[in-house]
Amino acid sequence: MLNTLLPILLFAALALAVLGAVKRFAMWRRGRPSKVDWLGGLLAMPRRYLVDLHHVVERDKYMSKTHVATAGGFVLAALLAIVVHGFGLHSRILGFALLAATALMFTGALFVAKRRLDPPSRLSKGPWMRLPKSLLMFSASFFIATLPVAGILPEGFGGWFVAGLLAIGVAWGVSELFLGMTWGGPMKHAFAGAxxxxxxxxxxxxxxxxxxxxxxxxxxxxxxxxxxxxxxxFTWNQLLGFDACVQCGKCEAVCPAFAAGQPLNPKKLIQDMVIGLAGGNDANFAGSPYPGKPLGEHSGGPHQPIVSLEGKALVDAETLWSCTTCRACVEECPMMIEHVDAIVDMRRHLTLEKGATPNKGAEVLENLIATDNPGGFAPGGRLNWAADLNLPLMSEKKQAEVLFWVGDGAFDMRNQRTLRAFVKILKAANVDFAVLGLEERDSGDVARRLGDEATFQTLAKRNIATLAQYRFKKIVSCDPHSFHVLKNEYGALGGSYDVLHHSTFIDELVKAGSLQLGQSKADSVTYHDPCYLGRYNGEYEAPRNVLKAIGIEVKEMQRSGFRSRCCGGGGGAPITDIPGKQRIPDMRMVDIKETGAELVAVGCPQCTAMLEGVVAPRPEIKDIAELVAEVLIESAEAPAKKSPAKREQAAEVH
Known part of the structure; x- marks a missing residue:
C-alpha cells in the first residue's frame, strides 16, 4: 500500500508546491523592475547560503547547529524521498542514506521543539509553534517508511493500519513543508530566502x-x-526579501526605537509589507506589536497606500520616523533583509510627495535649501571657530595631500573643540592639509535620511563640483555621517573619493611615527561605537588602537562593536522626535554606567551631543581627537626645534 500511496502524496504535493511557487513569484513581480544576474545569482546561492548567511547564523551557536541539522537533513531527506519513494528506486544504500538524513532532521527538529517550549518574546508564535511537530512528523514517518527499503523490516510490515498511519504522517509533513514553502506558512522563508x-x-x-x-x-x-x-x-526583489523573513525577532531585540517604546518593531514592519503585498490586516500577526499600537487596526493591499495621513492604513507615519537608521536590524538579520532601505524609501514618498516630515523636519530641510546647513546659520560663519588657527584654504593652495572636511559641526560650540583638537593633531604631524572653508556645503546626510532626495542630490552635486576644482589624495572627516555619505553615496552622482574617518587617519599617523604621544591620565574609559562608523563602514579597530596608543585600556560595554547600541542621533531621529517610554541616549548611558567608566570616548559629533544631553550625574564625554590632543608632546620639544641663533637670542633676553 505504501508503495502506491507515497508516490501519489509526494508528487501531488510537489505539483501543488510548483503551482504555489509560480503564484508567489507572480506576486513578487508586481514590484518595480530591478536588474539582477539571474543565472549567476542562482549559481552563487549555495555559497551565499552556506557561507554568508551562516556567518550571521553562527553568532547563535545553538540555532546554527540546529539549523544545519534540520535544514540540511530536510533537503537531503526530501531529495532522497523523491528518488526512493517517488520513483521507487529501492536500493539498500539509498535506503540507509535516507534513514541517516531523516535521523539528522529528527535530531535537529528536537532542538527546534526544545527552543519552542519557552520561546523568547522576540520569536513569533502562532503557526510557528506547530513547525517543530511538522518537522518531527515528516522525519519520523519517512524514517519508518524507509526501514523496509534498507532491509531492516520486511515489506508490508504492520499491514494496512500501519501503512495508513504512515500515509497520514507523510501527508502532514509534506503539506507543511512542501506546500508551506510556496503557499504560505512558516516554511515560506525557505523558498523565498533561497x-x-x-x-x-x-x-x-x-x-x-x-x-x-x-x-x-x-x-x-x-x-x-x-x-x-x-x-x-518597491522593487520586485525587495518584495521577495520581505517574504524571506523567518520572524526570529533578532532585529526586534536590537532595535533601539523598539526598546525605547517608540512605535517601531522592524520585524513587524517587514511582515506588514508582506501583508500589504498579499492584502489583508495584521490581526493574525503572532509577534510583538508596535509599542502602543494594538493589532487588528491596520490593513492594506498591493495597490493601496502603505501610510495614510488621513486615517488608518497599513503603517502609521510615526513608525517610519522612529527609525534611527542605525542598521542594527540589518546587521543581525540572518536572512540579510534590508529594513533601512525600505524605511527610507517610504520616507521619501512622505517628504517629496506629501511634504509630511514631522516636527522640525520641514524647518531643517528649508534651512538646508536656504543656508546649506541644517541649523539655518549664516553660511559666512562656517570658519569662525578657526579664526585664530590660520587654516590653509583649498581655494588658495589648489592642492593638498589631505582635504579636511569640517562638516556642520563647525556651527556647534561643543563640536568646535573636537575640530580644533584635530587641527592641532594635523599640525603636530606636519600633515599637508587644507579646508574648503566657505565653499563647503552640508554633505546632505540629514536630507537623505529624512527622505528629501532632491535636496540631497543638489547639495551633493554642488560639493562634487567644488571638489573637482582641486587636487587631493584623501578626504578626512571627524563626522562619521559625512564620512559615510562622501565615501559611499557620492559615487553614484559622480564623486568617488578616498575618505577616512579621523580615528582611522590618526591611527595611521601613530603607526607611521608621525605623532609624539604621551600617556593619558584617564583611568577608566569606555568607547562608544558610532553606527555610521562601525556597522555602516566596518571600522571598529582604529579608534581602539588610538586609545591604546595613549595608554587607555578600554572597558568594553556589553553592547559594543557590531552590536553597539545606537545613541539615538542618526537618521534625523532628533529632528522628527517621535516620543517613546524612554530616550535612546538614556538607555545607552545605562550601558556605559554598567562598565564603571568615568569617561566615554566617542568619535562622532551626533554621539557627543546625544550622550552629553543625558542628565547628570554621568561620565564625561570626549572625542578621540580631544584625548589625543591632550597628550601631544609638542611644548616640551619646542625649545629643541629653535635654531641656534634663536636660542642665543633667547638666552640674551633672559
Whole structure:
C-alpha cells in the first residue's frame, strides 16, 4: 500500500508546491523592475547560503547547529524521498542514506521543539509553534517508511493500519513543508530566502563585501515614483526579501526605537509589507506589536497606500520616523533583509510627495535649501571657530595631500573643540592639509535620511563640483555621517573619493611615527561605537588602537562593536522626535554606567551631543581627537626645534 500511496502524496504535493511557487513569484513581480544576474545569482546561492548567511547564523551557536541539522537533513531527506519513494528506486544504500538524513532532521527538529517550549518574546508564535511537530512528523514517518527499503523490516510490515498511519504522517509533513514553502506558512522563508540570496538587491554584501549606501533616485525620470507609496512601488526583489523573513525577532531585540517604546518593531514592519503585498490586516500577526499600537487596526493591499495621513492604513507615519537608521536590524538579520532601505524609501514618498516630515523636519530641510546647513546659520560663519588657527584654504593652495572636511559641526560650540583638537593633531604631524572653508556645503546626510532626495542630490552635486576644482589624495572627516555619505553615496552622482574617518587617519599617523604621544591620565574609559562608523563602514579597530596608543585600556560595554547600541542621533531621529517610554541616549548611558567608566570616548559629533544631553550625574564625554590632543608632546620639544641663533637670542633676553 505504501508503495502506491507515497508516490501519489509526494508528487501531488510537489505539483501543488510548483503551482504555489509560480503564484508567489507572480506576486513578487508586481514590484518595480530591478536588474539582477539571474543565472549567476542562482549559481552563487549555495555559497551565499552556506557561507554568508551562516556567518550571521553562527553568532547563535545553538540555532546554527540546529539549523544545519534540520535544514540540511530536510533537503537531503526530501531529495532522497523523491528518488526512493517517488520513483521507487529501492536500493539498500539509498535506503540507509535516507534513514541517516531523516535521523539528522529528527535530531535537529528536537532542538527546534526544545527552543519552542519557552520561546523568547522576540520569536513569533502562532503557526510557528506547530513547525517543530511538522518537522518531527515528516522525519519520523519517512524514517519508518524507509526501514523496509534498507532491509531492516520486511515489506508490508504492520499491514494496512500501519501503512495508513504512515500515509497520514507523510501527508502532514509534506503539506507543511512542501506546500508551506510556496503557499504560505512558516516554511515560506525557505523558498523565498533561497531566491532572496540569489537575487539580493545588494549583491555586494556577499563574499565579505559591504554595501550600506542608500540607492539614489533617478529624479530625471518623470515616470519613476518618488519613493514608495504602495507595496508595488518597491522593487520586485525587495518584495521577495520581505517574504524571506523567518520572524526570529533578532532585529526586534536590537532595535533601539523598539526598546525605547517608540512605535517601531522592524520585524513587524517587514511582515506588514508582506501583508500589504498579499492584502489583508495584521490581526493574525503572532509577534510583538508596535509599542502602543494594538493589532487588528491596520490593513492594506498591493495597490493601496502603505501610510495614510488621513486615517488608518497599513503603517502609521510615526513608525517610519522612529527609525534611527542605525542598521542594527540589518546587521543581525540572518536572512540579510534590508529594513533601512525600505524605511527610507517610504520616507521619501512622505517628504517629496506629501511634504509630511514631522516636527522640525520641514524647518531643517528649508534651512538646508536656504543656508546649506541644517541649523539655518549664516553660511559666512562656517570658519569662525578657526579664526585664530590660520587654516590653509583649498581655494588658495589648489592642492593638498589631505582635504579636511569640517562638516556642520563647525556651527556647534561643543563640536568646535573636537575640530580644533584635530587641527592641532594635523599640525603636530606636519600633515599637508587644507579646508574648503566657505565653499563647503552640508554633505546632505540629514536630507537623505529624512527622505528629501532632491535636496540631497543638489547639495551633493554642488560639493562634487567644488571638489573637482582641486587636487587631493584623501578626504578626512571627524563626522562619521559625512564620512559615510562622501565615501559611499557620492559615487553614484559622480564623486568617488578616498575618505577616512579621523580615528582611522590618526591611527595611521601613530603607526607611521608621525605623532609624539604621551600617556593619558584617564583611568577608566569606555568607547562608544558610532553606527555610521562601525556597522555602516566596518571600522571598529582604529579608534581602539588610538586609545591604546595613549595608554587607555578600554572597558568594553556589553553592547559594543557590531552590536553597539545606537545613541539615538542618526537618521534625523532628533529632528522628527517621535516620543517613546524612554530616550535612546538614556538607555545607552545605562550601558556605559554598567562598565564603571568615568569617561566615554566617542568619535562622532551626533554621539557627543546625544550622550552629553543625558542628565547628570554621568561620565564625561570626549572625542578621540580631544584625548589625543591632550597628550601631544609638542611644548616640551619646542625649545629643541629653535635654531641656534634663536636660542642665543633667547638666552640674551633672559
Amino acid at each position: 531566491l532572496h540570496l540569489a537575487w539580493h538587491r545588494r549583491a555586494e554584501r556577499f563574499g565579505g563585501g559591504r554595501s550600506t549606501g542608500l540607492k539614489a533616485l533617478d529624479l530625471t525620470d518623470p515616470t519613476a515614483p518618488l519613493g514608495v507609496e504602495k507595496p508595488t512601488d
